[in-house]
Amino acid sequence: MPAPRTGPTVKRYLHHLTILLFLGSVAASPAAEGVRGAPDLALATRTYTCAFSRAPDGLRFTLQSMDATGPHIDGWILPRHAGPAAAGGARHHTPIALQTGDGALAPDLVFLEHALVHESPGIDHATLAFRDADRRIRVEVHIRAYRNEDVLEQWTTIRNDAGKALAVASLDSLILTFDTDQETHLEWYDSGVANEVRAPTRERLSQELRQISGKEGNRHVKSPMPYFSLGLGTPPAETQGTCMLASLAWSGSARMSFARPDARRLGIAFGVNQPMPVPLDAGATLTSPACVFTFSAAGKSPASRNLHQWMRRYAMRDGDRIRPIDNNSWEACQMDISAKAIIDMMRRSVDLGIELYVMDDGWFGNGACARTSDRAGLGDWQINHERFPDGLAPILAASRELGIAFGIWFEPEMVNPTSGLFKQHPEWVMRVPGSEFRFKRNQLVLDVANPAVQEFMFRSVDDLLVANPGIRFVKWDCNSWLTNPYSPFLGPDRQGEMLNRYLEGYYNTLKRLVAAHPSIDFQACSAGGGRADLGAMRYSHTFWPSDNTDPSYRLGAVWNYTTYMPAMAATCHVTHAPRKAAAPRFPTKYRFDVAMMGQLGMEVDPRTSTPEYLAASRVGIAAYKEVRDIVQLGEQYRHSHPFDSVTPSMNYVTIDRRRALVLAYQTGDLQQDQPFTAPVAGLDPQAMYRVSETNLPPDDDRPRLQPGTVLLRRGDDLMTRGLPLIFSRRSDSGAIVLTVP
Ligand code: DGJ
Numbered sequence: 001m002p003a004p005r006t007g008p009t010v011k012r013y014l015h016h017l018t019i020l021l022f023l024g025s026v027a028a029s030p031a032a033e034g035v036r037g038a039p040d041l042a043l044a045t046r047t048y049t050c051a052f053s054r055a056p057d058g059l060r061f062t063l064q065s066m067d068a069t070g071p072h073i074d075g076w077i078l079p080r081h082a083g084p085a086a087a088g089g090a091r092h093h094t095p096i097a098l099q100t101g102d103g104a105l106a107p108d109l110v111f112l113e114h115a116l117v118h119e120s121p122g123i124d125h126a127t128l129a130f131r132d133a134d135r136r137i138r139v140e141v142h143i144r145a146y147r148n149e150d151v152l153e154q155w156t157t158i159r160n161d162a163g164k165a166l167a168v169a170s171l172d173s174l175i176l177t178f179d180t181d182q183e184t185h186l187e188w189y190d191s192g193v194a195n196e197v198r199a200p201t202r203e204r205l206s207q208e209l210r211q212i213s214g215k216e217g218n219r220h221v222k223s224p225m226p227y228f229s230l231g232l233g234t235p236p237a238e239t240q241g242t243c244m245l246a247s248l249a250w251s252g253s254a255r256m257s258f259a260r261p262d263a264r265r266l267g268i269a270f271g272v273n274q275p276m277p278v279p280l281d282a283g284a285t286l287t288s289p290a291c292v293f294t295f296s297a298a299g300k301s302p303a304s305r306n307l308h309q310w311m312r313r314y315a316m317r318d319g320d321r322i323r324p325i326d327n328n329s330w331e332a333c334q335m336d337i338s339a340k341a342i343i344d345m346m347r348r349s350v351d352l353g354i355e356l357y358v359m360d361d362g363w364f365g366n367g368a369c370a371r372t373s374d375r376a377g378l379g380d381w382q383i384n385h386e387r388f389p390d391g392l393a394p395i396l397a398a399s400r401e402l403g404i405a406f407g408i409w410f411e412p413e414m415v416n417p418t419s420g421l422f423k424q425h426p427e428w429v430m431r432v433p434g435s436e437f438r439f440k441r442n443q444l445v446l447d448v449a450n451p452a453v454q455e456f457m458f459r460s461v462d463d464l465l466v467a468n469p470g471i472r473f474v475k476w477d478c479n480s481w482l483t484n485p486y487s488p489f490l491g492p493d494r495q496g497e498m499l500n501r502y503l504e505g506y507y508n509t510l511k512r513l514v515a516a517h518p519s520i521d522f523q524a525c526s527a528g529g530g531r532a533d534l535g536a537m538r539y540s541h542t543f544w545p546s547d548n549t550d551p552s553y554r555l556g557a558v559w560n561y562t563t564y565m566p567a568m569a570a571t572c573h574v575t576h577a578p579r580k581a582a583a584p585r586f587p588t589k590y591r592f593d594v595a596m597m598g599q600l601g602m603e604v605d606p607r608t609s610t611p612e613y614l615a616a617s618r619v620g621i622a623a624y625k626e627v628r629d630i631v632q633l634g635e636q637y638r639h640s641h642p643f644d645s646v647t648p649s650m651n652y653v654t655i656d657r658r659r660a661l662v663l664a665y666q667t668g669d670l671q672q673d674q675p676f677t678a679p680v681a682g683l684d685p686q687a688m689y690r691v692s693e694t695n696l697p698p699d700d701d702r703p704r705l706q707p708g709t710v711l712l713r714r715g716d717d718l719m720t721r722g723l724p725l726i727f728s729r730r731s732d733s734g735a736i737v738l739t740v741p
Contacts, residue, residue: 041114043124043145043152048295050145050152052077052114052128059111059128061176063295070297071232071242075178077141078109078130093209093257095172095269096139096158099277104169107132109139122147136162141175144290149310155290156271160280167496168278172257172271174246174291178232181264185231188212188256189560191221191529199643200560202235205258205266213255213273217482217499218413218445218506219530226254226533227564228270229300238638239299239681245307246270246293247564249315249534251526252503275485276496289535300563301638308566308636316537316569317514317522322632323542323568323599324355324405324521325621326473331549331575332605335362335372338387341607343398348606350402352614353621356473356601357399358407363388369419375442378414379421381460396470407473407521408464412457413506414443414480421456428453432486440480448509449501450489457509465517472519475544476510478526503535510539523571532561532570542571542599549575549603551586551594552731555665556642558597559650567652568632570598574620576609586731588613589700592620593733596631596663596695597650600624616697623695627661627737630654634661637681642667647727653682657715660689660738664704666727675706677722678736683715689738691723704734 039051039062047070050063058079064072078096094106109130117125128141137158144153155173160166184205190198203210214223227247229236236243248254248270255273260266270291280286292310296303312319327349329337337359346357363384365377370384383391392408399406415422415429417437422429422444430445431437437444446453465471487498514522524536525544532543543565546557554572561570572595578584592600600621606614634654642648646668653660664678683689691711693703706724718738725734 041116041126041128043116043126043143045145045147045150045152047150050143052126054111058109059130065295065297071244071295073178073180073232073295075176075180077128077177078111078139078175079177080108080110093211093259093267093269095170095175095257095271096156097169098137098280099167099169100162107137107139112138119144136160137166146310146314149294149313150306151292151294151310153290153292156288157285158280159285160282163282165282166280168274168280168286170271170274171278171286171288172255172269173248173250173288174268174270174293176268178266178268179264180232180266182233184258184260184266185235186210186258187229187231187236188227189225191223191225199556200641204235205260208261209257209259211255211257214253215273215275216253216530217275217485218252218448218502219478219481219526220252220254220533221481221527221530224254224256225529225564226250228256229303229563230268237299238301238641241299242295242297243300243303244293244295245300245303245564246291247307247534248289248291249538250289250503251506251524251531251533251535252499272499274496274499276498278496278500279494292534301636304563304638305635307564308562311534311537312566312568315534316566317539317541319566319568320633322628325353325624325628326356326358326407326571326573326601327352327354327606328358328360328475328573328601328603329362329605330360330409331547331573331577331603332608333360333362335374337362339390339392339394342395345606346395346398346402346404346406349602350404352602352606352617353625354404354602356405356407358409358473358475359395360409360475361411361477363408365419369416374416376416376418378411378416378443379419379446381410381412381464383464392468392471396468399470405472406470407475408471409475409477410461411477411479412460412509413446413448413478415446416443425456427488428456429488430482430484430486431488432484433492435484438483440483443480444484445480445482447487447489448505449487449498450505453489454505454509457505458512461513462516465513465520473521473523474513475523475525476531476540478531507535507539510536514539529557529561532565537565537569540569542569544571549573549577550583551577551591552584552667555594555597555648555667558594559638559642559648562598562636562638566632567598567636571601572596572598573601573603574617575603576613584731587700587729588616588620589695589697590665590731590733592616592623592695593663593665593735595620596624596627596661596735599632600628612699616699619697620695623735626694627652627659627735630659630661634659635682639679639681647676649678651678651680651682657682657684657687658740662723662734662736662738664723664725664734664736666732667730669730670727670732673726673728676725676727678725678734679722680718680738683719683738684740685714685716685719687715687740688712689715689718690741692737692739693734694737695735702728704732705736 253273371377528546649664
């Protein structure tokens, strides 16, 4: 499995009971059976401490907020009393399970030793080592604490000391057992229909075992997204209640398990959903991907801010740099593109204020393999001569001349049977021996576990980028799950490694490309949000949330994504969707106000849009340019959720708290004007803020600030009494800027 994502190589030194970060500052919980006096090892973040202590039954932890109001959780790492190495007992789910010659085995793990390494200022790494009774395997639970961001990261390794081969049926990343008799509530997102993340699923965890798993292998479409929120005591809400947020650095099938063996314990396990046990040779070590998690005593919104900060600092590319405003050819043109059309659309995009033009699918393949439909072309990454007779040179010349950056689409993991690649290398295609091919979108999946395929994927993208040095952006798509889940390269004995090797191959190819082309931005796309995860984001600047760009849908979807991902990572395109004649029409202002929640861009053909739409787009883009540093580099405060309220709203504040943007929406039916007080948070209570409104296009310029609003107000007053707005229709919205003059 890929090594955990962050931090320098750990210089490992093991010793007993010596290093304490804050010895004495943690009061052992009276309820914590087994905790006697000082902990054996402790990690601290800005607002909480996590102390570990040996107990007869295993290793206890106490996670405690430094002020009395925050979370206080007692629990266990791999408790023995709960059953062999299980989160909640072997009956429930076994986060670490082996397959040996004599059947499946959940090893009975005994705590052995620990180590603490100070990796860099603000980052400490604890290793908690366990052994099974026969000393045949060594398991290490790794926990890294990011002090300033209040984030913890956990992963697991297993080493085979048995002297003979084993197989690992499961090796979860996050493995914790909480001692809690409180109600626990789960919130997760099912990407559900096609590439849509819909309303969150919320449920009380009352069953003995609740397990949610993805099965697509290489992505998460029609699957759970690899993150969840847990409400401890009450359902997770935006601004109230104690909650935990967790997110897995993995772009394929994931599984979250919640076991309640009795009323007093909750076992949590989150990791890769392996289709088969993973072979582990004698002496070999397997490492799970990392899972990051954080806590809040005041709802999900503060916990999200921890994750945003952490991702922007450690887990995505250029997290301190503003993203350009793009226009993408897909929704308007599909595959009907040519050099002439692209140059024309680029020119008109510049006039709107667009900074990057992205040419999507349809530019490659020749002759019978031309990519004029989804039946042909994938794998043949040569420019189509008919549509682009002079290659990309004229487009890149226009890009330079017009002062607009240019980007391009790829889907390197895939192949159409109608392609030169398929004819040349049928052995590079995944195929279950003895079975007919199964297709998704007329395409097949390459055997990405094969290093030759990885080299081909790298070369395909690299050759084009080297030959066309003006390209500034690559969108990496993935429109099929593992329809024929067998790697010919690995052969019959090693299929258990298939998923890990595939994902490793995908990550390593991206890693090489990113190293070779450090100034190119990458976008993680998989039929929409199938790669909106920490694994892909390590090499990416943005992710594409969904092909559904209807703003009423996007409002909830992007909201959900920003629970775990920073706003700057979520590409939000303004389009003409929905296009069906009977579908509701959305005001252009509303489309822009919704897209302002993240990295705003467009997916329109400016040759055919109406003058009114284009005029409103110019205003929307100019407005976004004024505030995008607040959205992308500031902090997000979400208020009521779009699935709980017809007036959802959020605000963003710069780190110095001198500027803020309030975005408020009206999604219900309205017969008459309705006042709404938008909540505001995160301001400097003492500072005076000037209140102004932005994004009022010529065809929709009625102020949403209530008439007579006081335009100079103190931060504490704004945070206590809110901002008075007025809405007058369904799909109404306001974008209000607060500035310390
Ligand atoms: C699916 C993506 O989500 C779309 O944005 C577009 O790139 C198409 N694939 C192209 O085939």
